[in-house]
Amino acid sequence: MQTAQSLTSISGLPRLEARMLLEMVLGKPREWLLAHDTDLIAPDAAAQFLTLAAQRRQGTPMAHLVGHREFMGHRLRVSADVLIPRPETELLVEMALQSLDDSAVRFLPGTASGNGAGCSLLDLGTGSGAVAISVALARPSVRVVATDLSQTALVLAQKNAQQLEARIQFWRGNWYEALPPEGRFDVIVSNPPYIALNDPHLSQGDLRFEPVGALTDGADGLTALRHIISGAPQHLTAGGWLWLEHGYEQGEEVTQLLLKAGFNAVQTKQDLAGLPRITGGSL
Ligand SMILES: C[S@@+](CC[C@H](N)C(=O)[O-])C[C@H]1O[C@@H](n2cnc3c(N)ncnc32)[C@H](O)[C@@H]1O
Numbered sequence: 001m002q003t004a005q006s007l008t009s010i011s012g013l014p015r016l017e018a019r020m021l022l023e024m025v026l027g028k029p030r031e032w033l034l035a036h037d038t039d040l041i042a043p044d045a046a047a048q049f050l051t052l053a054a055q056r057r058q059g060t061p062m063a064h065l066v067g068h069r070e071f072m073g074h075r076l077r078v079s080a081d082v083l084i085p086r087p088e089t090e091l092l093v094e095m096a097l098q099s100l101d102d103s104a105v106r107f108l109p110g111t112a113s114g115n116g117a118g119c120s121l122l123d124l125g126t127g128s129g130a131v132a133i134s135v136a137l138a139r140p141s142v143r144v145v146a147t148d149l150s151q152t153a154l155v156l157a158q159k160n161a162q163q164l165e166a167r168i169q170f171w172r173g174n175w176y177e178a179l180p181p182e183g184r185f186d187v188i189v190s191n192p193p194y195i196a197l198n199d200p201h202l203s204q205g206d207l208r209f210e211p212v213g214a215l216t217d218g219a220d221g222l223t224a225l226r227h228i229i230s231g232a233p234q235h236l237t238a239g240g241w242l243w244l245e246h247g248y249e250q251g252e253e254v255t256q257l258l259l260k261a262g263f264n265a266v267q268t269k270q271d272l273a274g275l276p277r278i279t280g281g282s283l
Pocket residue numbers: 082083084085086089124125126127128129130131147148149150153173174175191192193194213214215
């Protein structure tokens with residue numbers, strides 16, 4: 001019989017990944033595992049662990065094996081139907097919150113901090129719901145609407161919203177076409193598919209296991225960004241903000257598209273790796 005320690009060392013995985021899989025198989029928290037490192041593990045649990053370890057060695061993302069990923073401190077369920085939320089997308093949430101608070105101050109002059117009160121946000125291509133849910137939980141008084149083309153993504157996003165008690169309206173459809181006719185938004189955010197079809201990254205790492213429609217536009221990587229930017233003026237309030245995540249080499253192109261569409265205060269923010277990742281502007 002094996003112990004947690006011996007299973008970890010024969011798994012061929014980094015220690016942290018092996019521990020996460022053991023925690024899941026044994027249904028025990030990290031602290032228990034650390035204190036019982038040399039306990040014998042039941043053969044069926046050990047076999048289950050070794051199967052998962054083999055899948056991981058073949059490249060299956062950790063998030064698919066454990067079924068969830070942390071984003072903005074929230075545990076989101078993920079599956080092969082959605083993009084695995086990335087840490088750099090947290091910056092998109094931060095910019096959205098800042099813009100909502102600024103908009104609320106415009107509505108309620110004299111208040112020190114807007115807290116997004118009375119404002120609305122649209123998340124286009126919500127995937128697991130990561131961005132919309134994080135905003136809805138951080139600013140419960142904001143009306144949050146989220147869309148996706150993928151029905152299976154929307155089902156998962158709805159489950160995540162329900163589980164985390166986030167109030168969000170979900171609509172299915174092609175970008176703005178998903179929305180009912182009435183209403184404009186104070187902030188629109190999107191992390192659209194922006195990888196060019198010929199980008200070799202598509203056949204590397206976690207990307208091999210994620211839905212192709214979440215990753216690439218099937219063309220030069222800018223199709224969805226162009227569409228979202230050109231349609232935004234018809235869906236934003238005066239002074240409203242549009243924030244977009246993009247590839248680290250697309251900052252200048254997105255800036256030009258925003259300026260051409262009439263946006264002001266256009267600015268690009270860098271992600272944790274110091275790469276241009278989020279660009280936005282106000283109307
Ligand atoms: C890069 S993923 C982003 C998912 C999530 N917002 C996140 O940041 O983790 C892009 C999302 O856009 C959706 N999408 C792709 N084409 C779309 C379209 N034409 N209309 C609406 N959503 C679309 C995909 O299904 C996918 O969920």
